[in-house]
Amino acid sequence: MDYTAAPLEKLIEEFGKFQGVGRKGATRMAYQVLSMSDKDAAALADAIRGAHTRLHRCRICQNFTDAELCPVCASAKRDTSVICVVEKPRDVQAFERTREYNGLYHVLHGLLDPLAGVGAEQLTVKELLARLKDDTVKEVIMAMNPTVEGEATAMYLAKLIKPLGIRVTRLASGLPVGASLEYADETTLYRALSGRGEL
Known part of the structure; x- marks a missing residue:
């Protein structure tokens, strides 16, 4: 009882x-x-x-805002030639905390997941493609989590965007700080190696 x-x-x-x-x-x-x-x-x-x-979705990037445009889209100081595509609104906050990125964002509000019935129609793919029609955007960064759904979504979007002549990149991913090489899987090591930069 x-x-x-x-x-x-x-x-x-x-x-x-x-x-x-x-x-x-x-x-x-x-x-x-x-x-x-x-x-x-x-x-x-x-x-x-x-x-x-x-709160509602920003008319441009689909992030949550209480105005017509979110503060990022409304700012004249942002680099309008780069769009970082993320899964969720809170991913925008994560990037903004780094203070290293000065471009624009686009929030998908999910990832492709056919088993759960989530297709491109349920995401904000149409709105993203509409933003790429003029020649302003030169690069689109795929910043989804490295999951099966994240990878599938990134590949799907890249196939749609590359024919427009826009550079499509993805976040370098690899070893977290303090990680041990012996415990890293092959994919993580490969990404860490291919995403290496100069010291």
């Missing part, structure tokens, strides 16, 4: 819908909310409601 009060169970159920959050994690989060003051709980609810109602 379950002795959890219905409102608490509902809260646990909702937190459990988050990707990567199991029953234990959802329960921990629910009890954390219950330990908040009324003011803090209301602020959390308002933040969730505000994000859900005020």
